[in-house]
Amino acid sequence: QITLRESAPTLVKPTQTLTLTCSFSGFALSTSGEAVGWIRQPPGKALEWLALIYWDDDKRYSPSLKDRLTITKDTSKNQVVLTMANVDPADTATYYCARSFYTSGTYGYWGQGTLVTVSS
């Protein structure tokens, strides 16, 4: 059974760095072809793709956020970590991690999401 779960602080102050952790089971990110991505959704708004990490440690970032994002993986812990620097209230959103399926940009398994609020 494949599961993913996000964890993060619920409240972060502007200019701080946000760390989001995706803990997963049922697959190994060390297996050729595997990838995990991050997607976010501000309250009442559409989904926004953020970043992706492949089994071979290759990484992709949304160009609009590239300077603020870092994605890493710990295959021994079955975790993917996304850090976002210099957060702003506009970064308030539910953050999802998801396992790639069929193509790296297609997501067949999702975590339940974690709501992060950026406010002073």
Next chain:
Amino acid sequence: DIQMTQSPSSLSTSVGDRVTITCRASQTIGNYLNWYQQKPGKAPQLLIYAATSLQSGAPSRFSGSGSGTDFTLTISSLQPEDFATYYCQQSHTNPYSFGQGTELDIK
């Protein structure tokens, strides 16, 4: 970036209706088009991938068509559990952008 535009943004429908949602990409994406269903407070669920392939477990009343820049999601006979928001997404080019969503509600 590739812009994905869905229409309509919302639709009032009834159980049993045939529903069609369209999605247009700002540049050609071949068949790299996915459809997701999202219910309130829940994560999106993949319905259709590669424009026309039905995800395992998704009901057969859902179907996808199109290629290039114009795509369609069709629900052949709307069921009560289908009232949700639907998103298209292109998986052709980073960033893998989503449409703005189409919300189906009960007429």
